[in-house]
Amino acid sequence: MKKSQARxxxxxxxxxLQESIRVAQLTPQVGIQYGRIRPALESCGQPIGNNDLRxxxxxxxxxxxxxxNxxxxxxxxxxxxxxxxxTA
Known part of the structure; x- marks a missing residue:
């Protein structure tokens, strides 16, 4: 941006753009779901990455x-x- 003529x-x-994006807050329910999903996937040998899990x-x-995608x-x-x- 330092080199931008229209800085x-x-x-x-x-x-x-920043003002138009609503950031969803993490709630206790998110943690509960995380705690349910992770062991369910691990128990059937199909874990997913931590970021995808979140x-x-x-x-x-x-x-x-x-x-x-x-x-x-x-x-x-x-x-x-x-x-x-x-693909839709």
Whole structure:
């Protein structure tokens, strides 16, 4: 950005983007879901990575539909609604 001729405009665009993004708070229910999903997947020999596990737990706790191109990982999580907009 230091070399940008339109530095102020670029910074304003970033600021506007940041203000428009709502960050979902972690709730105790997310931790509960994490604690349920992880052992369930491990017990059947199909664990997923920690980051994907956090995402899955958050989506399941909030009742969200998870939009991803990584169906292979997330479809193993029971009760998680998954959509793939790339292949749809």
């Amino acid at each position: 102020d405009k670029a910074l304003a665009s970033i600021q506007n 995402i899955a737990a958050h989506a399941r706790a909030e009742g969200w539909i998870l939009v991803t 990584n169906e292979r990982e997330f479809c193993r999580v029971e009760g998680l609604q998954v959509e793939n907009w790339v």
